[in-house]
Structure formats: C-alpha cells, structure tokens
Amino acid sequence: MIVIHSLHGGGAERVTVDLSEFWRARGYEVTVVTQAGPEHDAYQLHANVRREVLGTAGASGNKLKALYSNLRRLWRLRRLIRKYEPTIILGMMTTSSVLAILAARGLSCRVIATEHTHPPFQDLPSVWKKMRKKAYPQAYKVVALTSDTARWVKENIPGSQVCVIPNAVVWPLAQTDPVVEPPQRGTRxxxxxxxxxxxxxxxxxxxxxxxxxxxxxxxxxxxxxxxxxxxxxxxxxxxxxxxxxxxxxxxxxxxxxxxxxxxxxxxxxxxxxxxxxxxxxxxxxxxxxxxxxxxxxxxxxxxxxxxxxxxxxxxxxxxxxxxxxxxxxxxxxxxxxxxxxxxxxxRFSSVRVMALWRQVFEGGNTPEQNKGSSSCAES
Missing domain, CATH: 3.40.50.2000 (Glycogen Phosphorylase B;)
Incomplete structure (x- = not known):
C-alpha cells in the first residue's frame, strides 16, 4: 500500500506511479491511497493497481478543524489497512509517512517512511515536525533520496532506521497530455x-x-x-x-x-x-x-x-x-x-534502484553507501 496526498503532479507523485506499476508487474498486489480524488491527476495509474480515495484533501482553516481532519484521515486510512491487510505500507513524503505510521500502529505490517525533500528547507508546520520526530523511530525504515538527507534524519530524529534509495531515471519518457510541440528552432x-x-x-x-x-x-x-x-x-x-x-x-x-x-x-x-x-x-x-x-x-x-x-x-x-x-x-x-x-x-537504472527496494522489503542486509551511486545504506 502506497499512501500519498494526490497524483496532481510532482516528482513524488510520478515516482508513486512508477513504483506501483513496477511492483504490480512483479506479482505484488498494490493499492495506492490518496486523499484527493482523480479529477486533477497528472499521472495515470496502471489498470491493475487499485486506487482508494480517502476524500480528506483540503485546507483545515484552524487548529480545531485541523485536528478533526487529521483524526478523520487516520480513521479512514486505518480502516483501509484493516481491509486490505498489506504487508508493507509506503508513505510518500513527510505528512503521508507520519499518517501511515500512526494509522498502522499495533497492526502487523511494515511501515516505510520517505523524505523527498531536504528537511531543513521544508515548508512544514511545527506540529508536523513534532509528529515526525515521534513517528519516524517507529517506522520499519526511513528512506531518503540522498546521503545528506539521511544524515540529517539520523542526527535530528534519533532511533530512525535510515536507508538511502535514489529515484530511478525514467528512460525513455512516456508521453501524456497535454502535448505541446517544441517550436522549430532553425539555427537558434x-x-x-x-x-x-x-x-x-x-x-x-x-x-x-x-x-x-x-x-x-x-x-x-x-x-x-x-x-x-x-x-x-x-x-x-x-x-x-x-x-x-x-x-x-x-x-x-x-x-x-x-x-x-x-x-x-x-x-x-x-x-x-x-x-x-x-x-x-x-x-x-x-x-x-x-x-x-x-x-x-x-x-x-x-x-x-x-x-x-x-x-x-x-x-x-x-x-x-x-x-x-x-x-x-x-x-x-x-x-x-x-x-x-x-x-x-x-547509474540510476530501474534495475539497480528496484534491487535496493527489494532489499528493504525483504529485510536483507544492505551495502555501504557510495556517494553518487545507487546503493543503499542503513545509518
């Protein structure tokens, strides 16, 4: 089960689609859970990937409404976890990771958190920073895209089991809408x-x-x-x-x-x-x-x-x-x-990167990180 806010566009959203399709093709049952519906999706999930919508997207307005909204998100997500009984839950980005960890508490599944931006520069409310500090040590793994982000998590959120897995490069790129033809350049x-x-x-x-x-x-x-x-x-x-x-x-x-x-x-x-x-x-x-x-x-x-x-x-x-x-x-x-x-x-091929994910899924030992390479490191 992959939990993410939406598929409206962005790097993490596209990675969600790529990962779900790769794992489904290799025999996993994959469910993608989003808060927002498909009305404004920028990316299309594979037909064999199940989609569940929490219907809990939107601004909360004030602290009381925010608390209620997050409790509703947790309740709906926990209900889906109980329904599908996933072996692994992957939270995509900070807030989805925190929600997944809390919603799965006490249940028999591994929760993997991911950081797609460098935390010191993240636009994240203080309450989510505090929740992250409490939640991440409870995760099975915390996956960072870079060694510098992994180092930050290790130093600032003690107890986190950190692993570095970069994004795979997509090549060749698929074409989706909207199609805008590049102008003819001539000699320019x-x-x-x-x-x-x-x-x-x-x-x-x-x-x-x-x-x-x-x-x-x-x-x-x-x-x-x-x-x-x-x-x-x-x-x-x-x-x-x-x-x-x-x-x-x-x-x-x-x-x-x-x-x-x-x-x-x-x-x-x-x-x-x-x-x-x-x-x-x-x-x-x-x-x-x-x-x-x-x-x-x-x-x-x-x-x-x-x-x-x-x-x-x-x-x-x-x-x-x-x-x-x-x-x-x-x-x-x-x-x-x-x-x-x-x-x-x-260097960043799908074969290499997915092998790192497989190591995490299967709980195997991982080699030491070499800077600039697609290897995985536990910190």
Whole structure:
C-alpha cells in the first residue's frame, strides 16, 4: 500500500506511479491511497493497481478543524489497512509517512517512511515536525533520496532506521497530455529548465543570470516548462528584464522528452532539491547540464567536469551566468559532457534502484553507501 496526498503532479507523485506499476508487474498486489480524488491527476495509474480515495484533501482553516481532519484521515486510512491487510505500507513524503505510521500502529505490517525533500528547507508546520520526530523511530525504515538527507534524519530524529534509495531515471519518457510541440528552432539554440514555478526552483535567479548574458548569445533562447504559484511574478520579471522575445514559459507539458531532445543545454537553478528527476531525465536524454550545487541532490548526480557543471556557491547569479556562458560558447565542450551524461541511464537504472527496494522489503542486509551511486545504506 502506497499512501500519498494526490497524483496532481510532482516528482513524488510520478515516482508513486512508477513504483506501483513496477511492483504490480512483479506479482505484488498494490493499492495506492490518496486523499484527493482523480479529477486533477497528472499521472495515470496502471489498470491493475487499485486506487482508494480517502476524500480528506483540503485546507483545515484552524487548529480545531485541523485536528478533526487529521483524526478523520487516520480513521479512514486505518480502516483501509484493516481491509486490505498489506504487508508493507509506503508513505510518500513527510505528512503521508507520519499518517501511515500512526494509522498502522499495533497492526502487523511494515511501515516505510520517505523524505523527498531536504528537511531543513521544508515548508512544514511545527506540529508536523513534532509528529515526525515521534513517528519516524517507529517506522520499519526511513528512506531518503540522498546521503545528506539521511544524515540529517539520523542526527535530528534519533532511533530512525535510515536507508538511502535514489529515484530511478525514467528512460525513455512516456508521453501524456497535454502535448505541446517544441517550436522549430532553425539555427537558434535552446536553454531548457523544467520544474514547478516555485521559489525553491530559483527561476528568478535563472532569469537574472540569462538577462546578464543574453546580449552575448543572440541565437540562444530560454524555455521554462512547468506551472505553479510563481507564474505571475516570473512573467512580470521577464517583462521587466526585456526578455519577452527570448524567454518562453509554455506551462506543464506531457511530452517533456521531446523538449529535452530538441534542446542544447539544461539548467537546474534550484535553491533546494531532493534528487531532481528532471536533472536525471535531461542527462538520460543526452543533454549537458549546469546545476547549482545546493545542499542536497545535484552533487549526487552530476560529476563536475565529466557530465555537467556544478555551480558554487548556490544562488550566486554571477557564477551561474559564468558557467552558462562557458557552455553556450563552446559546442565541443557541450558535446563532450553530453557523451558522459547518458551514463545516468545505468547509474540510476530501474534495475539497480528496484534491487535496493527489494532489499528493504525483504529485510536483507544492505551495502555501504557510495556517494553518487545507487546503493543503499542503513545509518
């Protein structure tokens, strides 16, 4: 049983769909439990994966309503656990993990919690932080995407049994709706960024960096794919910087693979990351990459100078502009990095990552974590 808030879009949501399909194909009975219904799903579950909807999504308004809402979520989830009697329950992200641990208390199943973002930078109410501290030591395992996040959990939530399992790279990418065809480029070059339009993704920094170098590279355009709450502010910044003719923001697309294939360079400007699916996808597509070396994530994927460039210090607009300029100006260097970027198809392959999950499911011993590799470590 996999518990997650919704399938409305995002890295953890897509991983839920991929994991459920993989395990169902290998003989597991899989139930995905969401709070929100399927009306706004961005991802489609496999026909043989059971879907249960708690119907408990939505803001709570005040503390009393929040308490009532969470008790209702726990009661409905516990009822489903009793009904299906899963051997393993996987909570996807912090709140779903905490709910799963509490709802399964006293029942004969293993509960695995997961952290998909780095906790110090998480937008999480204090009450959930306190609940996490009490709940995680009760979990069978706590799975982190990166070694840095695993270290944080170990140091800040004593008693947690921590394991590192990265996301698998999806290759080739499936096509879903909406399909937005990339414009024909002709002789123009394309710098691509993909992600939720949120301050964590640092697109404001990217726009400032691109504005500072765009006059030196008149044949390059920037495309930012994704949707989110910062769309209006980012569009206003585009206009303010005079980039209307050089920057496009088409929104969320279901054929992102075509956009990777039709671009020349990928950039990840995030202030905060877990383990970036878009970074893995772009490299698997044969794109050289430039990424901020933020606290977690990119450094466990990108091998600086081998398959991409890590920008330090994070959030430094001038440093980002310098690294972008270097690769935009040197096509031979881009080709060299791109040739090694595709190594992520093996380094983060489904076969390797699912073997780590199987070790956790079956309770086997796991090898020591090697930084940047797809191995699992108990901390």
């Amino acid at each position: 070059r394309r710098l691509l960024a993909v992600g939720r339009l949120h301050s964590h993704k640092g697109f404001d920094l990217l726009l400032t960096a691109f504005a500072s170098i765009q006059s030196y590279f008149p044949d390059w355009d920037l495309v930012i794919l994704g949707e989110g709450s910062d769309r209006e502010s980012l569009q206003a910044q585009v206009q303010q910087l005079g980039l209307d003719e050089r920057v496009a923001m088409p929104g969320r697309v279901g054929n992102v693979g075509q956009w990777y294939q039709s671009s020349d360079l990928y950039v990840l400007s995030s202030r905060v990351e877990g383990l970036s699916n878009t970074l893995l996808e772009s490299m698997a597509s044969g794109l050289p990459v430039v990424a901020f070396d933020c606290d977690t994530g990119p450094r466990e994927i990108v091998r600086h100078g081998i398959d991409g460039a890590l920008v330090s210090p994070p959030e430094d607009v001038d440093a980002l502009a310098a690294h972008l300029s270097d690769l935009m100006a040197h096509p031979d260097k881009r080709r060299m990095l791109a040739m090694r970027a595709v190594d992520v198809r093996d």
